[in-house]
Amino acid sequence: MIAALYDDRPCALGEGPLWHPERQQLFWFDITGQRMLSRDADGPLEWAFDEMVSAAGWVDRNTLLIASETALATFDLIEGESQFLAPLEADSPATRSNDGRADPWGGFWIGTMGKAAEPGAGAIYRFHDGALRRVEPGITISNAICFDRDRACAYYTDTPTRQVMRLPVDAEGWPDGPAEVAVDLRAEGLNPDGAVTDKEGNLWIAQWGASRVACYSPEGALLRAVDCAGQHASCPAFGGAGLDQLFVTTAREGLRAEEIAEAPENGCVFTAHGVAQGHPEPRVIL
Template sequence: MSTVFDARICELGEGPFWHPGRCQLFWFDILGKRMLSRRDGADLEWKFNEYVSAAGWIDNDTLLIASQSGLYQFEIASGLRVLLHSFNAEKCATRTNDGRADPQGGFWISTMGTSAQEGVGAIYRFHRGKLTKLYSGLTIPNSICFSPDGHTAYYTDSPTGVIMRQTLDAEGWPVGVASVFVDISGEGMLPDGSVVDANGGLWNARWGAGLVARYFPNGDFDRTVKVPGLLSSCPAFGGKDFSSMFVTTAREGLDTPSPNDGKVYELILDVCGIPEHRIQVGA
């Protein structure tokens, strides 16, 4: 059963994350160039002059925000931004997309073409001030999340319909070649954003299907939960005891969007998530 957490309409809702210290959900309207939140019953919004898509927490007052031009340290109260690392200037036709902090304090962020041009996307890891490209030649990189023990990363290139599993070393760096975790390429649905629960189950939003699907750590299918918005884009755990799942939706490309499309939904589940990890920005 889902309820509307926030009724403001996002053209492309994405990147939800729950700040564990502030007990506050943040999310993005990528095409609207804004970050949204709610606290103490008040609607909050920050506007930008470029695409913004994902974030993580540095401390109780400061976020790391991924934008079209780079990664920024962002002061929540004042809106002050300080550039931590820029993206390549020649990549002006790209923007950031999906991102999440890993258990070792790094931040994984994907990029893609602003018109979803084939093969121009990549996934990077920002760790202690250094940005390293991990994967290239991707089109719409998504589904970045991590096992609770920090030994496994997941990601997808959405048009392929395949979610990949990558072994990580003790410092959070990929070891060996990624393998297939889930293949839904024959189901006519696209995997979008994902999050992992406390039991290691992966919850994947299905773009165009209005649902989130859960998979056991071995890749076997468990179940689906429905959300009213057709273009379900990304889930995040939060709330009391991390027993709530928040799901962003979109209305990008819909000729006749319904009133449900583009809102953020909250679901109460029988499993809990884990707190988002703190990002280490210093050397």
């Protein structure tokens, strides 16, 4: 299956798609462009920020939790105003936020990375009960943060390892044992980026440089793939009225000018209908 164009505004580094279940609306980010984008019945929407922003969870109908390069903050969609929640490596100008997602317990997981992808400069954190706690240190490019449908584990990747990890969690959503490999892409030379689980518990993993999102069973077997025109597929999300619409952000980062001229859809958002059914993104409980 080939995904169709959903939004034609190219992002330098598109990331973090979030389907807001109460608003029935998709939000996503252009990290290095320092903006959040969306669409509603009246057309395209856009918000500019004074630093890089990368991921979000929903708090209520009009409030998002947004991760920036230095903090977690709430963002009022009506007023366009942010309110600080917690610092995020604010004392480290060399790092920024990257992939993130709300967990089924009302927490929010967020990964960081070096702005130049310095080895081991990043980490993965969980924000829960008003506090931010590091759960995985020494990460180079944090990605693929998502959660098992039965609340048994969290998934994540350090993209250069080409392995998606399964991290067992306890009844409160905290790590409960060592991580193990869930999907190994080393033999194919594929680069796992953002990921999301579907209603059946399968993993949909965007593959940077491969122009696709691929679906894997919980045991790591490739089931199918959805192609898109963006070479650097960065993150998927399920949305639409029936949660059967797959959205995919892409990026122009690292592409040559002639590649972009030949395929100007690079960096845009794509969508495919009916490939699988997702589950609603959990609310972040503050």
